[in-house]
Amino acid sequence: MTAGNNGSDTPENDDPFAYLYRSEGGQGGQSGQSGSAPRTGGYGYPGPHQPGVPRTSYNHVRAVGERTYGQQNQQQYQQGQQIPNQSAYGGQGQQNPHYAAPETLPGGAPRRAAPSRGTGGRGPNSKGLLIGALAVVAVVVVGIGVAMITNNDDDKKDDKAQPTASSTAASSVEPSKTPEPSKKPSPLPTEDASGMRLEGGATPASDIPGAKAAGGNYVAGLNAPGASATWSVDVDKGGSYKLYVQYGVPGEDQGLSLSVNGKPANEPLRMKNYANAKKGDWEHGWTYTWTLVNLNPGTNTVKVSCEAGNKCDVNLDQMWLKNG
Numbered sequence: 503m504t505a506g507n508n509g510s511d512t513p514e515n516d517d518p519f520a521y522l523y524r525s526e527g528g529q530g531g532q533s534g535q536s537g538s539a540p541r542t543g544g545y546g547y548p549g550p551h552q553p554g555v556p557r558t559s560y561n562h563v564r565a566v567g568e569r570t571y572g573q574q575n576q577q578q579y580q581q582g583q584q585i586p587n588q589s590a591y592g593g594q595g596q597q598n599p600h601y602a603a604p605e606t607l608p609g610g611a612p613r614r615a616a617p618s619r620g621t622g623g624r625g626p627n628s629k630g631l632l633i634g635a636l637a638v639v640a641v642v643v644v645g646i647g648v649a650m651i652t653n654n655d656d657d658k659k660d661d662k663a664q665p666t667a668s669s670t671a672a673s674s675v676e677p678s679k680t681p682e683p684s685k686k687p688s689p690l691p692t693e694d695a696s697g698m699r700l701e702g703g704a705t706p707a708s709d710i711p712g713a714k715a716a717g718g719n720y721v722a723g724l725n726a727p728g729a730s731a732t733w734s735v736d737v738d739k740g741g742s743y744k745l746y747v748q749y750g751v752p753g754e755d756q757g758l759s760l761s762v763n764g765k766p767a768n769e770p771l772r773m774k775n776y777a778n779a780k781k782g783d784w785e786h787g788w789t790y791t792w793t794l795v796n797l798n799p800g801t802n803t804v805k806v807s808c809e810a811g812n813k814c815d816v817n818l819d820q821m822w823l824k825n826g
Contacts, residue, residue, distance in 0.1 A: 688738065690737070690743070690822065690823040690824060690825070691735055691736070691822065691823060692820060692821070692822035692823075693733050693735070693820065693821050693822070694715035694716055694719065694819075694820055695715065695720060695721040695731055695818040695819055695820060695821065696715055696716075696719040696720065696721055698721070698731045698732055698733045698821075699731070699732040699734075700721060700730070700731055701728075701729070701730045701731075701732070702726060702727075702728035702729035702730050702807070702808070703723045703724075703726045703728070703729045704721050704722070704723045704724050704729045704730060704731055704818075705721065705722060705723045706719050706720070706721055706722075707719070707720055707721070707722040707723075707817070708720065710750065710784045710785055710817065711785055712750065712785055712786070712788040713748075713750070713788065713817075713819045714748055714788075714819055714820055715748075715819050715820050720750070720817050720818060720819045721817065721818040721819075722817050724758065724806075724807075724808050724814050724816050724817075724818060725808060725814045725815045725816070726808060726814070727808055727809065727810060727814075728807070728808065729807065729808045729814070730805055730806065730807035730808070731805070731806055731807075731818055732803055732804070732805040733803070733804045733805075733821050734801055734802075734803055735797070735801070735802050735803075735804060735823065736800060736801050736802075737797050737798075737799065737800070737802065737823070738799065739799055740796075740797055740798045740799040741796070741797065741826065742794055742795070742796055742826035743794070743795055743796075743797055743823045743824065743825065743826045744792050744793075744794060744795075744823065744824040744825070744826050745792060745793055745794070745795045745804060745821065745823060746790055746791075746792045746821065746822050746823070746824065747771065747773070747790060747791055747792070747806070747818070747820075747821055748788070748789075748790045748818075748819035748820040748821070749773050749788075749789065749790065749791070749816050749817060749818055749819055750784055750787045750788045750789070750816070750817040750819065751773060751774075751775050751779070751784075751787045751789075751815070751816060751817075752779070752781060752782050752783065752784050752787055752815060753775055753779040753780045753781035753782055753783050753787055754775055754781055754813075754815070755772070755773070755774040755775050755813070756773040756774075756812075756813045756814065756815055756816045757770045757771060757772050757773050757812050757813055757814075758770060758771050758773065758806045758807060758808060758809075758812055758814060758816060759771070759806070759807050759808070759809040759812055760793065760795075760804075760805070760806055761804075761805045761807070762795050762796065762797070762802065762803070762804055762805075763797075763798065763802055763803055764803070767793070767795075769793075770809075770812060771791070771793060771806060772791060773791055773816055774789075774791070775787060775789070776789040776790075776791070777789040784817070788819065792824075794826050795826075797823075804821065806818065
């Protein structure tokens, strides 16, 4: 058996919410009962089921505000006890037996557990915030360091590019001195014997080969007493020099007298057979010797001559100087 055919009411009146929009004086299909008391327990009206009245709904419909919340309030309501004063919405001091605040329930209002601040909850991640802050600080420090290095490099470039006022003034007042090129000492002179002043029977000759002078010329005839060859030589500095003499002998030791600036040397100029030529071999008897002489700055005279006691059988080729 269903609710639809359990009574004599019409199907269009089978509306569980009909009491919300019908007048308290009657219901659809019962408009002629105006002025009668409201029905309780009838179709769509609150209240318990009445015998003889058809019921079309299995839900026990209650009026708004009839339900009570909380077992304690319901017991107090049924026993006629006074319910603590509850404030209605928008007003103060009005009693509402149909509602009780959660705080009035046994045990008070339920408490919610505080959210965990650990890594598994929804609380703020302190470790992540700390790492982020340190990263920001590191970036700022690096940026400041780069800026300082760049500024220092720019300052150094500016210092190099722009001379200071003091250096500019000093350079304008005192011009830099250009170092004078060092003078190389002029080479010491060399002279052919044929170009010297010849006296006492000395004369140029060229019939014996092997002389180093230009054209193979040399000076012969020095074997007579008083014969001489004088060399005028210029030097920049005075001092001791080595006097070299190129000569030729016929395989035997010879010697001439020497004087410098008119002053005779203590010993004669020794002209030995250093070439080890055979006696009488003039061609293979060419050789040289040297002795120390003191010269004055400027022009000096060096004279070789055949004097008494000398063996003067000599051919004179060249003379030159070296630092002593």
